[in-house]
Amino acid sequence: MIKAMKNKSLELLTSQEVRVVIGYEKGTKCSTRPSFFFLPEDIERMVFDEECKNNLAVYLTKENIKNYGRLAIIANDKTLQSIVKLISENQIREDNLFVLTPGSEDGQVIVLNSIEEIKSFVNKSIPSQKEPDSVDELVARIRKMSREERWKYWQDEFARCIRCYACRAACPLCYCTRCTVESSQPQWVPVASHVLGNMEWHIIRAMHMSGRCTDCGACAEACPVNINLQALTRVVRESIQDEFNLTTEEYLEGNNVLSSFKPNDNETFIR
Amino acid sequence: MDFEPKIVAFVCNWCTYAGADLTGTSRIKYPVNVRIVRFPCTGRIDFMLLLKAFDEGADGIIVSGCHPNDCHYTSGNFHARRRWMIFRNLIDFVGIDIRRVAFSWVSAAEGAKWAEVVTDTVGKIKELGPYSEYHQISKSFDGGAK
Structure with a gap:
């Protein structure tokens, strides 16, 4: 070849x-x-x-x-x-x-x-059925934990982040020339490598990837401290799947999930 | 002294803010623990604001706006709803306490409902206690300044 x-x-x-x-x-x-x-x-x-x-x-x-x-x-x-x-x-x-x-x-x-x-x-x-991989196993393991355990698990993970933004650099969909984490007026996310800002950064990253991430795993691959970042984007992808029920084709080619809507989107938590 | 929770409410200008106003003009009483932040629309309520509220010392959060189909800007609340659905699942996965974030639709005519939403949320957060888990990491970041 x-x-x-x-x-x-x-x-x-x-x-x-x-x-x-x-x-x-x-x-x-x-x-x-x-x-x-x-x-x-x-x-x-x-x-x-x-x-x-x-x-x-x-x-x-x-x-x-x-x-x-x-x-x-x-x-x-x-x-x-x-x-x-x-x-x-x-x-x-x-x-x-x-x-x-x-x-x-x-x-x-x-x-x-x-x-x-x-x-x-x-x-x-596109294969119609995806074999579960190590990320799926991790996600399933974390889902089984109590909330306190999940918090502890991710705090330990985020604490190791050195904020090199390799995850951002490796991602084909993270192409903005100006990123929220670098905006300083107001400063949304503390820039220091501290668990507070680290957690905010990883939540922002996963949210800004929602409906866009193609689950290629480049972020996790690039991470120098081996935080399993793909677990976060995978969870977002899964909840999009569960909540909005899109085919892979619709997901890849259609409108972005968060910039479109259906009047009958069904949630259970809004009073 | 009893624990008095700090609650931040992010509300839209056209429905819930007016609704909360109606609660006041109708002389309905509700707990004073809530600080209301007014937004043009629920679509404007960035998920980062919710994290910032916890960071700044909130024990609970209320997010509220127009009922579906009632948005002043036609579709702001529909977009917001999708965002919350994803965001809520994500923060639950990383271990943030989603019981502390209450979402509701309160229209400009529902003054009584607003009082109910606030009373219920305050009661719930009182049971849960202060959100020290989150406040601890904020304090450790700015050396106890908060």
Whole structure:
């Protein structure tokens, strides 16, 4: 597959259809890391395998990347879902993007270069049933705790946060150029690494992600102190599922959950 | 001395604020523990304000606005309702005491209902006691200034 991926990237670069290909190269030890390929000879460095987990969609909204104009991106499943969400939020310009993604057949590479193509490909490839993973287990474990235990658990977790905002930087949907945590008039969230501000930050992050998070896990992956941030966004995603009952397709492509409503939204707690 | 809870009420200008006004003009009595903050609409009530209220020493919170379909701006309360549904689940998950946040719809004609909402909430918070869990972390942040 990597051969086909390299060939396709080379073709796009030499024909000058795109200015840059965003992909992966070998990192330190046995990892891979994101890389930008500008010249045909750069393509040699490219790798693509199961280890390529970074969500490259995060680069698509960066001003200096947008300035390159047409570009190609190598996308795994998670990157694809983020791209669809970014399209629905009008963050990606039509036909500026070539998406290279592995097809179902061995060694096959699929090139998608219109928004319709990307959407229909993603809708076909979404699995209907998701296997429970370690995040689901954690969420279930926390849900079983008493309220006091939950509070204690999260206080201990939030206390470890060093407020590096790596979770924000790694997230493709966290693309605001000005963030509430940096607003200082008024100062909403204390900037120091203290459990009060840390808790507020993580609640804000999860709330601002509600209806937008594609559950790619880049935030938790990026966290240097291993706070399981995906549990928070997963809980929000789950409550959206329970309360508003959307299909994945509606969730990804429709209006944002919190900027739309139904007159008969059903709650049980308002008097 | 008996515990007198501090309660912050975030209310919309068009319904609950006017409703609370009616409670007063109708001479209905209700506990004095509540501090009312008036907003243009429930849609304006950012979830951060709720956290800030706890941070600043509130023991309980009331959020109230126009009934569904009665919003002065047509849909502000519908949007707010969706936000609260998600927010309430999230803060419950991180262990914040959601019994301390009361939501209600109180129209401009429901002066009596407002008195009821406040009386009930104050009673409930009196039972729960001060929200020291939350206030502790606020105090540890500003060195006991609050």
